[in-house]
Amino acid sequence: MNTPLPQRLWQRFTRTRVGRSIFRVGLPQSKLERSQAMVSSFLLHVQPAKVNRHSLRAGYTLGLGLITLYLFLILIGTGVLLMFYYVPSTQQAYDGMKDLQFVVSAGLLIRNMHRWAAHLMVLFVMLHLGRVFYTGAYKQPREFNWLVGVGLFLLTLALSFTGYLLPWDQLAFWAITVGTSIAGYAPVVGQKLRFLMLGGHTVGQEALIRFYALHVIVLPALAVLMIGVHFWRVRKDGGLSRPDEPGDVVGQVELGQVPTNKTYGLMELAQGTTPQVGKNPEDEVFAWPHLVFRELLLFLLVVAVLLFLAIFWNAPLEEFANPIHPPNPAKAPWYFLGLQELVSYSAFWGGVVVPGLLVTALAALPYLDRGCRGVGRWFARERIVANTVFTICVLAAIVFTLIGSFFRGPNWGWVEPWQKPPVVTEGH
Amino acid sequence: MNEPSLRKFYAWFTALGLLVGLLVIAGYYKDEFREWKTYQTQFRQEELRRATTPQQKLLAENTPVQIRQILLPELHRVDRCTTCHLAVDDPSYGGYAQPLAYHPLSDQHPFEKFGCTVCHRGQGRATTVADAHGNVPHWDEPMLPLRYIQASCGQCHQAADNPAAPELARGQQLFDDSGCRGCHKLNGVGGIIGPELDKVGARRSPEWLRQHFLAPSSVTPGSAMPPQKFAETNLEAITLFMLSLTGEPVPGYYASMKVIPSSSQGRRLFEQKGCIACHAVGGVGGKIGPALDDVGLRRKPEWMIQHFRNPQAVSPGTVMPQFGFTESEARALTDFLVHLRDQKVALSLPALMNPVERGRAAFRKYGCIGCHGPDGKGGVPNPNAKTAEQVPGLLYVADGYTKAELKARILDGQKEITALDPKRPPPPLYMPAWRGTINDAEVDDLVAYLFSLKPKGDDVGF
Numbered sequence: 001m002n003t004p005l006p007q008r009l010w011q012r013f014t015r016t017r018v019g020r021s022i023f024r025v026g027l028p029q030s031k032l033e034r035s036q037a038m039v040s041s042f043l044l045h046v047q048p049a050k051v052n053r054h055s056l057r058a059g060y061t062l063g064l065g066l067i068t069l070y071l072f073l074i075l076i077g078t079g080v081l082l083m084f085y086y087v088p089s090t091q092q093a094y095d096g097m098k099d100l101q102f103v104v105s106a107g108l109l110i111r112n113m114h115r116w117a118a119h120l121m122v123l124f125v126m127l128h129l130g131r132v133f134y135t136g137a138y139k140q141p142r143e144f145n146w147l148v149g150v151g152l153f154l155l156t157l158a159l160s161f162t163g164y165l166l167p168w169d170q171l172a173f174w175a176i177t178v179g180t181s182i183a184g185y186a187p188v189v190g191q192k193l194r195f196l197m198l199g200g201h202t203v204g205q206e207a208l209i210r211f212y213a214l215h216v217i218v219l220p221a222l223a224v225l226m227i228g229v230h231f232w233r234v235r236k237d238g239g240l241s242r243p244d245e246p247g248d249v250v251g252q253v254e255l256g257q258v259p260t261n262k263t264y265g266l267m268e269l270a271q272g273t274t275p276q277v278g279k280n281p282e283d284e285v286f287a288w289p290h291l292v293f294r295e296l297l298l299f300l301l302v303v304a305v306l307l308f309l310a311i312f313w314n315a316p317l318e319e320f321a322n323p324i325h326p327p328n329p330a331k332a333p334w335y336f337l338g339l340q341e342l343v344s345y346s347a348f349w350g351g352v353v354v355p356g357l358l359v360t361a362l363a364a365l366p367y368l369d370r371g372c373r374g375v376g377r378w379f380a381r382e383r384i385v386a387n388t389v390f391t392i393c394v395l396a397a398i399v400f401t402l403i404g405s406f407f408r409g410p411n412w413g414w415v416e417p418w419q420k421p422p423v424v425t426e427g428h
Numbered sequence: 429m430n431e432p433s434l435r436k437f438y439a440w441f442t443a444l445g446l447l448v449g450l451l452v453i454a455g456y457y458k459d460e461f462r463e464w465k466t467y468q469t470q471f472r473q474e475e476l477r478r479a480t481t482p483q484q485k486l487l488a489e490n491t492p493v494q495i496r497q498i499l500l501p502e503l504h505r506v507d508r509c510t511t512c513h514l515a516v517d518d519p520s521y522g523g524y525a526q527p528l529a530y531h532p533l534s535d536q537h538p539f540e541k542f543g544c545t546v547c548h549r550g551q552g553r554a555t556t557v558a559d560a561h562g563n564v565p566h567w568d569e570p571m572l573p574l575r576y577i578q579a580s581c582g583q584c585h586q587a588a589d590n591p592a593a594p595e596l597a598r599g600q601q602l603f604d605d606s607g608c609r610g611c612h613k614l615n616g617v618g619g620i621i622g623p624e625l626d627k628v629g630a631r632r633s634p635e636w637l638r639q640h641f642l643a644p645s646s647v648t649p650g651s652a653m654p655p656q657k658f659a660e661t662n663l664e665a666i667t668l669f670m671l672s673l674t675g676e677p678v679p680g681y682y683a684s685m686k687v688i689p690s691s692s693q694g695r696r697l698f699e700q701k702g703c704i705a706c707h708a709v710g711g712v713g714g715k716i717g718p719a720l721d722d723v724g725l726r727r728k729p730e731w732m733i734q735h736f737r738n739p740q741a742v743s744p745g746t747v748m749p750q751f752g753f754t755e756s757e758a759r760a761l762t763d764f765l766v767h768l769r770d771q772k773v774a775l776s777l778p779a780l781m782n783p784v785e786r787g788r789a790a791f792r793k794y795g796c797i798g799c800h801g802p803d804g805k806g807g808v809p810n811p812n813a814k815t816a817e818q819v820p821g822l823l824y825v826a827d828g829y830t831k832a833e834l835k836a837r838i839l840d841g842q843k844e845i846t847a848l849d850p851k852r853p854p855p856p857l858y859m860p861a862w863r864g865t866i867n868d869a870e871v872d873d874l875v876a877y878l879f880s881l882k883p884k885g886d887d888v889g890f
Contacts, residue, residue, distance in 0.1 A: 101554075102556075103553075311454055
């Protein structure tokens with residue numbers, strides 16, 4: 001067989017003393033080595049040695065969760081680089097942005113990548129959440145992982161929101177002023193909560209240092225932990241959700257009933273329950289290379305798209321933050337603009353009740369919607385009620401966000417984006 | 429189990445890997461090839477062309493291509509202008525086109541202490557032409573057009589003290605003479621109808637200011653300010669003075685440099701320090717010391733400076749005390765005294781004036797003239813005011829008011845001006861309350877002045 005050059009080079013390297021010491025298994029040739037490649041590698045062992053063909057179908061997952069993970073990793077990488085230059089001081093933060101743009105090698109590129117990756121991560125977390133809903137993947141036994149996912153969604157919003165303030169320009173200052181005042185509408189605790197977030201009654205140095213500490217250590221550490229739990233649970237809950245197939249019921253089984261045709265298992269477990277992973281071994285393929293290579297390809301694709309965005313579009317940077325000159329209108333980050341639109345109708349309903357209900361509903365969803373049918377297929381007919389309700393909520397969120405983003409002008413008045421914006425003349 | 433070949437993967441890896449590689453190269457090129465490098469190359473070529481000796485050639489060749497910057501921590505600035513304007517300090521580049529032109533500069537403003545943007549504005553940290561010159565979105569301080577550059581002198585120096593900035597001084601004179609302070613506060617002195625002007629030069633562009641003087645309501649709808657009929661040269665001068673009002677604090681070193689020892693500063697010192705108590709000028713003043721009218725003829729400037737430092741040293745036995753003047757104060761006073769004869773300065777010493785004169789000075793100081801017209805003759809339009817749609821003149825206040833009533837009117841103002849036609853918008857101008865701004869003695873003087881305005885022999889004599 002005519003082996004491709006990279007493969008031959010890799011094989012040669014893994015046969016050397018150094019290569020073997022690092023990778024333990026060389027480039028896998030046999031089925032045994034393919035399993036070993038996964039199990040014996042720290043980075044790969046969170047994944048199974050064999051995966052169901054269904055889980056590899058791009059049309060099923062769309063790679064959304066994985067893309068979100070890659071964006072998060074890129075954010076950590078670029079974020080650390082930005083930390084080498086950033087000073088969380090109201091006097092120096094903005095100058096730092098200018099220096100990144102004008103004198104730091106690749107400074108602007110890294111900042112652009114960080115910015116676009118952050119926006120995309122929020123977007124892809126939402127898309128991933130939608131995918132999981134529409135495929136019914138949150139159902140038993142994956143209820144808790146859905147809950148972890150909702151936590152990660154909120155965490156992502158918090159990460160993006162705290163990062164939004166750091167450039168200390170007009171955009172940052174007023175978006176955070178608006179965003180935190182939405183939090184202030186909560187009854188009883190609202191104002192206290194806002195004070196706790198800002199370290200004061202207005203956005204200032206205290207708020208900046210708080211947001212910075214949350215953004216660079218507290219929230220990322222939490223996110224890493226929860227992402228770990230999320231992935232662990234994907235394994236423990238039996239891999240990605242799949243449609244029911246004859247003789248392939250995914251579910252918890254008593255240990256005494258462990259099927260005999262499994263190709264591998266946890267030998268130490270003697271009692272309790274264990275996930276049953278596929279009764280049909282012929283539906284499974286080795287994770288190496290089928291899963292791992294696909295993952296790597298997707299990573300390259302994400303990097304390419306991000307580089308493209310970062311080269312051609314610069315991250316926004318407005319004037320130095322000026323607490324006495326609010327832009328009109330002052331807008332929150334885009335993912336909160338639907339909320340801001342609702343708040344413009346009623347602070348209490350829009351700022352407290354609706355978001356509160358939404359988050360509660362999301363969290364309680366798998367415990368309320370207990371039917372087991374229609375799992376593992378997009379828009380399953382059996383789930384038409386749930387899908388309809390969810391779609392209405394999503395459409396409403398999109399409509400309100402679009403209105404808040406494009407149809408709101410000075411004094412939150414109605415404007416049409418294709419019309420020339422009205423000239424705002426400042427009074428004295 | 430049928431294991432598909434890895435070839436498909438390798439093809440994908442190659443394609444995507446190439447794409448990422450190309451994008452990385454594109455990103456690198458965009459980052460590496462920066463505008464300023466072409467200007468540095470241009471400068472190096474010029475240096476090489478001019479080099480005559482091998483040493484000079486070597487020096488030019490080895491000049492590193494790098495960002496040049498002037499760090500100005502006290503001014504909170506980093507000026508990278510010299511990254512492209514490489515010859516600003518080299519007189520041999522006089523007459524060159526930008527960016528390689530030489531910048532003539534007096535010794536008082538060395539580049540390493542002042543940088544560029546503190547006078548020229550723009551964005552010092554930027555390293556592209558558009559960004560650095562500041563005509564880009566989201567940058568509030570574009571470069572000041574050169575014809576307004578004297579405005580920058582006024583950020584630190586007293587307008588009247590600076591012989592290098594005559595337009596600035598003229599602008600300030602116009603500001604004082606036109607009574608702008610009647611409505612606008614500047615340095616805490618002035619009315620409240622219009623906004624404070626302490627930072628107007630940082631907020632507004634020259635175009636905005638010009639337009640605002642000519643037709644205020646065209647840029648500020650509903651403005652109460654009447655259009656100002658400035659001739660073109662005056663319009664430029666007053667715009668220039670407005671641009672000088674940036675309100676930027678003058679920190680340590682710069683504050684110590686900002687006093688220019690000038691004749692007009694000497695005059696202010698002469699008035700403030702009360703020299704007139706012992707010395708007479710123009711026949712007014714004390715007789716303990718000699719009259720000073722022609723002191724410039726009798727004494728040399730060096731003698732006078734010595735005398736201010738230590739009177740005993742040059743004039744043993746004199747009773748004049750040592751006042752501890754600073755060097756620049758001594759020079760300013762000397763300058764004033766030397767030119768006393770040819771300037772025929774009218775000293776405005778409150779203690780020497782009668783109440784009417786003091787009142788006239790206050791009338792000017794607080795900008796009453798801005799609405800009530802020169803010498804209180806009135807005539808400034810106030811649309812829809814019952815008083816003939818004008819601010820009333822003050823020539824006959826003595827007939828309509830007692831002194832106490834007039835004083836109360838000045839201190840408490842009149843917020844409500846009776847409208848001619850109730851259906852139209854109310855008159856924009858009104859009499860602000862001056863209590864807290866004008867002190868009691870000044871009000872008395874103002875009243876005395878206003879009562880003196882009544883034309884002589886104009887008594888109807890009931």
